[in-house]
Amino acid sequence: MAAAVDSLPVRKAAPRVRLRKFLIWLATFGALLAIWQLYVNRADSILDLPTPLSTVKAAYEMTVDGELGEALASSFAVLAAGAIPAIIVGVLMGLVIGSVRQLDVAFGPYIFAFFATPFPALIPLFLLIFGVGFVGKVAIVFTLVWIAVLLQTIAGVKAVDPRYLEVGRSLGSTGIRAMFEIRLPAALSFIVAGVRIAVGRALVGGVIAEFDTALTGLGALIFRHSQRFRLSEALVPAVILAITGIVLTMLLRRLEGRLEVWKQTD
Amino acid sequence: MTAWTNAPAEPAQKADGEPRPPAPRRPVASVRGFLNNKWVLRGGAAVFVLAVWQYFLSEGRVDPTFAAPPTKVIASIPEVVTSELYLGALFSTLKLFFVGYAIAAVLGIVIGLLVARVKVLDLALTPYINGLYAAPLPALVPIITAILGYFLAAKLLIVVLLGIFPILINAHQGAKDADRTLLEVARSFKASELRTWGDVIIPGALPYLLVGLRLGAARALIGTVVAELYTSPEGLGYLILRYGSSFNMDAMLVVVLTLTTMGLLLSGGILLLDRRFAKWKVAD
Numbered sequence: 001m002a003a004a005v006d007s008l009p010v011r012k013a014a015p016r017v018r019l020r021k022f023l024i025w026l027a028t029f030g031a032l033l034a035i036w037q038l039y040v041n042r043a044d045s046i047l048d049l050p051t052p053l054s055t056v057k058a059a060y061e062m063t064v065d066g067e068l069g070e071a072l073a074s075s076f077a078v079l080a081a082g083a084i085p086a087i088i089v090g091v092l093m094g095l096v097i098g099s100v101r102q103l104d105v106a107f108g109p110y111i112f113a114f115f116a117t118p119f120p121a122l123i124p125l126f127l128l129i130f131g132v133g134f135v136g137k138v139a140i141v142f143t144l145v146w147i148a149v150l151l152q153t154i155a156g157v158k159a160v161d162p163r164y165l166e167v168g169r170s171l172g173s174t175g176i177r178a179m180f181e182i183r184l185p186a187a188l189s190f191i192v193a194g195v196r197i198a199v200g201r202a203l204v205g206g207v208i209a210e211f212d213t214a215l216t217g218l219g220a221l222i223f224r225h226s227q228r229f230r231l232s233e234a235l236v237p238a239v240i241l242a243i244t245g246i247v248l249t250m251l252l253r254r255l256e257g258r259l260e261v262w263k264q265t266d
Numbered sequence: 267m268t269a270w271t272n273a274p275a276e277p278a279q280k281a282d283g284e285p286r287p288p289a290p291r292r293p294v295a296s297v298r299g300f301l302n303n304k305w306v307l308r309g310g311a312a313v314f315v316l317a318v319w320q321y322f323l324s325e326g327r328v329d330p331t332f333a334a335p336p337t338k339v340i341a342s343i344p345e346v347v348t349s350e351l352y353l354g355a356l357f358s359t360l361k362l363f364f365v366g367y368a369i370a371a372v373l374g375i376v377i378g379l380l381v382a383r384v385k386v387l388d389l390a391l392t393p394y395i396n397g398l399y400a401a402p403l404p405a406l407v408p409i410i411t412a413i414l415g416y417f418l419a420a421k422l423l424i425v426v427l428l429g430i431f432p433i434l435i436n437a438h439q440g441a442k443d444a445d446r447t448l449l450e451v452a453r454s455f456k457a458s459e460l461r462t463w464g465d466v467i468i469p470g471a472l473p474y475l476l477v478g479l480r481l482g483a484a485r486a487l488i489g490t491v492v493a494e495l496y497t498s499p500e501g502l503g504y505l506i507l508r509y510g511s512s513f514n515m516d517a518m519l520v521v522v523l524t525l526t527t528m529g530l531l532l533s534g535g536i537l538l539l540d541r542r543f544a545k546w547k548v549a550d
Contacts, residue, residue: 028394117525124495207405231409
């Protein structure tokens with residue numbers, strides 16, 4: 001069975017090749033923006049369709065009147081408050097469940113079933129129980145991150161080379177000590193992969209929960225401006241979210257690669 | 267990405283065809299063996315979770331408006347799933363999912379293979395494809411509905427946008443990993459591009475395509491639910507909102523569990539297909 005790939009390979013190449021690639025990228029980027037701008041200028045639409053220029057202008061205006069900063073602070077507070085505890089809890093639970101075979105056999109299928117649930121279906125439920133404010137959104141982000149990190153940590157702990165554990169045992173590292181000294185470091189690249197998967201889900205979960213409340217955060221900005229057909233203003237927070245997702249994914253993927261290399265040279 | 271694995275079934279015979287000596291019989295009734303039985307453990311875990319859930323709700327620790335103890339949820343399953351409302355909603359959700367997923371599959375495979383084979387496209391588009399895959403695309407839903415309206419076109423676009431990228435990326439990778447030797451043989455025999463695709467690239471990419479189709483199905487299902495909740499409410503998404511607004515938590519959970527089942531069946535079904543083809547490849 002082929003391994004799942006979730007990005008096209010971007011190999012490190014010689015500087016000259018990289019420069020050429022960058023130039024090609026730049027040219028494509030410019031061309032795409034130009035086509036977009038010209039297409040909308042020519043298009044005969046009753047809507048005020050966004051263009052690159054109008055989006056940049058909207059971004060500037062929204063920054064000046066403070067609307068954007070406020071929404072950013074609100075959204076990122078939710079993400080941090082939900083994701084950080086979720087990563088800690090997910091890793092600790094994963095270490096325990098992954099180390100004890102019976103727990104893994106018992107709870108594994110349910111954890112996977114929860115992960116396989118299309119998560120937007122849970123959002124109305126969470127908002128009903130925890131309210132549409134800060135707490136409700138944090139609860140959603142927490143749950144989405146927790147389940148992805150848990151699943152990956154269990155997989156990582158189970159993939160630990162049993163020889164390491166044997167060596168550890170003979171040197172007196174057993175039980176909880178082995179969990180932190182051997183299993184956790186060996187599972188790190190899996191855990192980072194879990195965080196990467198979780199980031200994507202948490203951004204989506206957070207933003208669509210903000211559509212529901214339409215009060216605070218980037219999602220609410222997108223929703224409110226779209227409702228009034230101010231599409232350039234609506235596009236600005238969406239682009240910020242996209243950049244956040246792309247940058248975090250890239251950084252985590254790089255970290256993952258580092259950890260895997262560390263494992264190989266080990 | 268299954269978190270647990272079933273132990274592979276012991277082969278009845280050794281590779282050289284010599285029958286195995288019968289395994290020593292374990293005492294069936296031993297307590298230890300019983301506690302290590304897969305189904306006993308799983309059943310125990312289910313009972314444990316349900317008991318904790320029931321306990322917290324029955325003691326009035328949670329606002330009774332939102333209380334949906336497992337006994338009530340289970341009891342409400344037959345009534346909910348036989349109602350005309352539920353069956354209609356299920357049908358409409360399945361329809362949206364399968365139409366959107368089919369479009370995503372065809373477009374994803376074609377674009378993925380094409381981008382892999384045409385160097386200019388590969389260099390120009392790869393960063394955007396990776397970027398769009400990492401971006402939280404449901405953030406665009408209000409903008410999509412403002413432009414396309416609240417009905418079928420907007421819904422399909424959401425499902426396709428979410429489902430297409432894993433399929434595209436895996437198809438691309440599959441074509442890139444096509445056997446170089448076979449490609450060279452094809453070239454030296456002056457095989458046409460079309461025959462090269464049919465005989466080398468697509469068969470080689472098949473296992474990747476199946477992985478992509480599995481990941482894409484999970485995301486397309488997420489897209490389906492987003493489309494049903496945040497455009498004009500329809501299908502199972504509409505049912506969730508409707509039961510939620512009347513605080514009918516039991517029925518709401520039955521709908522959520524339906525979607526869980528769909529998620530599991532989809533990934534399980536494609537995984538089976540995957541095993542079949544993987545075997546076929548090894549035997550080849």
